[in-house]
Amino acid sequence: MWRNYLIVGIRALLKSRAYAFINIVGLAIGLAACLIILTFVRYEFGYDAWLPNAENTYQFQTIYLPSPTGGRGGTSQTTAYVAEAAIKKDFPQIERAVWVSSQATTILKNGQPATVKKPYVTDGALFDVLRVPFVRGNPTTALDDPHSLVLSETEARDQFGDVDPIGRTLTIVDGGTTTDYRVTGVFKDLPKNSTLDMTMVVRIDPGLYFQKSPQAITSWHWQNGSVYARVKPGTDIAAMEAQLPAWEKRNVPDDAGSTPKSNPGDFENWHFANIRDLHLSKSFGQGRANGDRQSIITFGVVALLILAMACMNFTNLATARASQRAREVALRKVLGATRGQLVGQFLGESMMVAAIAMLIALGLAELGIHPLNAFLDADMSFRYLGAHGVLLPVILLTLLVGLAGGLYPAFFLSRFEPARILKANKSAADAEGNGRLRSLLVITQFAVSIGLIACTAVVYGQTVYARNVDAGFKRDGLLQLNGISRPQVDSVAPTLLQELRKQPGIADAARVSLGIATGNNTDGDVNVPGQKPVDLGIYGVDTHAFDTLGMKLLAGRNFSESIGLDNSTLPNPPDLTAENAFVARGTNVILSEQAAQRLGFATPQAAIGKQVQLSFTSLNTGLTTATVVGVVSDVRYRTIRQPIQPILYYYQTDGFNQMMVRFSGDPVAARATVERVWKRSIADLPLNARFVADITHDLYNADEKRAQLFGMFALLAVLIGCLGLFGLAAFTAERRTKEIGIRKVLGARTRDILQLLVWQFSKPVLIANVIAWPVAWWMMREWLNTFDIRMSLGLTPFLMAGGLALLVAIVTIASHAWRVAQQSPVKALRYE
Known part of the structure; x- marks a missing residue:
């Protein structure tokens, strides 16, 4: 039986090659986009999850409370140096804590000064807390002694070539003095999905390093670094957080008297943040720039919408073509097939199409992930096996898409009544139903596409506005030396x-x-x-x-x-x-x-x-x-x-x-x-100098890339919608061949026929605008409200999105409409 189903399914695809192409290509594009976007979402949520013992690694953060005098609130990834000793003293759950800071560092190389790209200084065994994999040396002891340093693989190669750097020295210039530091370890280059951003870590003696500004290591007001802590496995962090108010009273001094805001505890709280949560938090710090959690979640929703659109195409085309297989269903029922068997047959065909589309999608995703990595400066990859492998999700997604795209058509096709279908003179091309579901699906597809295009236009417009808004100074012709x-x-x-x-x-x-x-x-x-x-x-x-x-x-x-x-x-x-x-x-x-x-x-x-x-x-x-x-x-x-x-x-x-x-x-x-x-x-x-115009441009790179990504996926959504519309237009034009022939005999011109068919498919797009515009306007208003100043949200982005969608839809169906309208009435009336 299943062999027969397979043969019939393949023959059905071969018989309608255009239908098969549209279905498979549309599904493949939707699946590939979904795989790429979900890989990106998982990549963003996976920041620092690769770090061994990440679940027990925390950063001690400072929470600035809005003050009654107008001070801004916020959470900082930096805190006072003295906090390190204070938390180690009062929290026995902490196995080890260490302070680390990003500091400009100059080295002497062949007698010439050179700047290290991403230098950090620390007061202890940093890699016993942040257990970054090492290629040389012992991470737990590499920074036990002052005047020792650890390099990344790339930095070690830049400084010493292919020679083993362990035991060699680097001369660091700081404050006009030169000091030799001994290389005691080399760690693997950090992956790009890490909040840690370092190529050199120098172990310092804080008392000597800050001898000209001793308040840096004694004052709670001086917050110039981050404190990381490794806690014991099974530690209840919520219980530690509950003890912080009492910890503050014991440790943060009340030195009021000189100024109303002299006591840090008056307007500050503290917080233990797991290292895996830093990237998508709203805290600000000294590592790589944070991501935007809301945007990442939005991309996940977009992935599901694109996949849903591909499944809608499948459902739409399958139900539109249902009557072409009506006689097959009727004959199978006459020969004893049950409705359950017919549902199984059509679901099997749906699964087959989904499996073929998934194979193509995997190839497209493999090809697309590399340009996306270059665009986002990321290192995403597809791994099929292992803890983070995509093989099982791919299988589950294929089954889900097969069910989602084929369930309704299967029940729709299996419900035909044999007697009504096989009666004399019943045309195989006569459609069942009134097409309301098909119109609803087309409206939904284009509403999504129009919404994405409009959102893309607003995000891009705000990015351009931000880069050109009057900042109160002249950006051009200004060089900043840091x-x-x-x-x-x-x-x-x-x-x-x-x-x-x-x-x-x-x-x-x-x-x-x-x-x-x-x-x-x-x-x-x-x-x-x-x-x-x-x-x-x-x-x-x-x-x-x-x-x-x-x-x-x-x-x-x-x-x-x-x-x-x-x-x-x-x-x-x-x-x-x-x-x-x-x-x-x-x-x-x-x-x-x-x-x-x-x-x-x-x-x-x-x-x-x-x-x-x-x-x-x-x-x-x-x-x-x-x-x-x-x-x-x-x-x-x-x-x-x-x-x-x-x-x-x-x-x-x-x-x-x-x-x-x-x-x-x-x-x-x-x-x-x-x-x-x-x-x-x-x-x-x-x-160390940069043009202020370049600095300003870079401030909004993330927003610009987000707009470009939305634009890419909006175009994919439009493409998928147009593939479905193309198939429906072809099928509808074929169904109405006789009607068109009669209209032409009665005097209709080619232009009249063209207008009739184009209007039929333009109505769903116009209705889609009515749905998409309010939703997109509300979403973009909320997004624009995150800016202190913003562009005005007028009708232009929405008119542009709606007009573009309508134009694409008309172009998509015009070729079919023109071909049918040009046919001779004699051929149209004899085609059966």
Whole structure:
């Protein structure tokens, strides 16, 4: 029996080759897209799951609570250095904890300075907690001693070639001093689905490393690294979390008195986050950029929608062609076949089509995964066997698709009544039913396609808008130099800046403590006498910063080197006498426009001459009175997903993080000029510079790639929908051959016939627009609300999506309609 079913199924496919091609190709494309998207989803959710003992590896995070004074909340993957010892002391469940930080590192190679791409420093045996696989050395002891370091395979090869690096030394330049470190291990290159982003890990002595800024290892305010902990198997993390409020009271000091926000515990909580949950969390840190959980889930939904569309094609075409097999069903019933046997036969044919389509889909997916890896900078792959193999899911998916696509047609075909089908003059081409299900499926397919196209247009439009929105400064012609917070830079910075300004093509240069998209944040409470304190960003600049950035001075004046009260520079390491003198003297500051508004000043001019109070000093010697001497335009230093930070600027002469250079003309020539002057002034430190236009462009790469991916899958959805529409149009045109012949005999023109057929298939697409537009509008409104500023959500994306879908549908069916409309009425009336 099954052999007979197989032969009949193959013959049915061969008899209707166009139908078989459309069904198999449509299913194959849908299955391939589904496999690729679900592989991508699993890849994103699998970040750091490859790490041995990942289930017991946690990161200790800081949760910033929104303060009553306007401070922004959020979760940081960094925490204070002192937290490491505090959690080890109070939580016996922790077997080992370690602090690690991403720090710019310069090495001397053949006497020349070179920058390591992704250096980390740590205070202990990092790889006994983060058990990264090693190729050389012992991971549990490799970093036991200070002045030891571990390299990745690629970094070891770059530094030492094919020579065994174990025991060799690398000379690291830090703070103007050179220190030799011994290589004690080599770890495997980290996979790309890891939040860890390191090629070199250096074991330091924190006391020596931070001797010029001791508060880095003693203050709860100084959060410059991440703390990872390995807990005992079976540890109840929820119970540990419940103990954190008591832990905070025991460990976080209440040093209130100098400023209302001096106690970290007032506005901070802490949290143990499993390392596997970091990538798709909303926390921010020092590793690779986080993914977007909502977007990943959306892609999973898109995969299922595309697969559902392919199954709809199967169902649609099978029910449309049902009457062509009506006599076969009737004869089988007359010869004794039961309905259950017929259902089994047609389900078997459906499974066969699904299996053929799956084989083609696997080939398409294998071909498509490599370009997708290059596009996303990922390393996804298909493994058929093993713990994460796709063989079993592929088999289950094939069975599911076979059932989903064939169940309704099987019951539909098996219900025909033999007597009615075999009676005299019953045409084999007469269709059963009124086609409502087929119309509903076509509407659903095109609603999905239109929705995806509209969403793609909105995401892409918002990305373009974000890159071009006025950020309050001039992006073009601006070069940002990072990693300048080094003693060897501070000592030559004034001369370096003067030399840069003399160069042709260089308009200005300045130092700032907040650059574009640097991720650093410094804020604090600022008091206006008689009012509640306000949380503002507090950053140091030099006298050329505002002109170099291209900011507007709205009121008052700029800082001046000749006015002593403008200078807020304090000694480092901190000096109590100097800080007391500074508090007694006071200083001058400049506000951003939003900061002036937040402090209650009606206009920028109204703020000039007013006094505010804030804590400038490291030793908490009291609040400093500052006089507002200027108000400048707001600047968006971060992405448009984050609100513009209201900022208080002060003037300092050292301790900067970035240098900005304003240039004109050829960017390449300008960078070469800056590098030449830099090398002449600072020979032992390589230049680390990027164009601000490039930095801004990269800020929205993830959104742009997301839009492009949505676009790709939207096109696949349209293609699958058009394949189904193509098949239905061909079948319908064939069914109505006699009707069309009669119409032509009675005087209908080719244009009339063409309009009749095109309108029949355009109606479902128009109805699909009515369904898709509200859903897509609601989804995109919610997505746009995640941005601080956004483009207006007008009708253009939806009209474009609907028009494109309608155009594609008309083109798809027009060829059939034209061919049928051109036929001679004589042939049409004799075709039976």
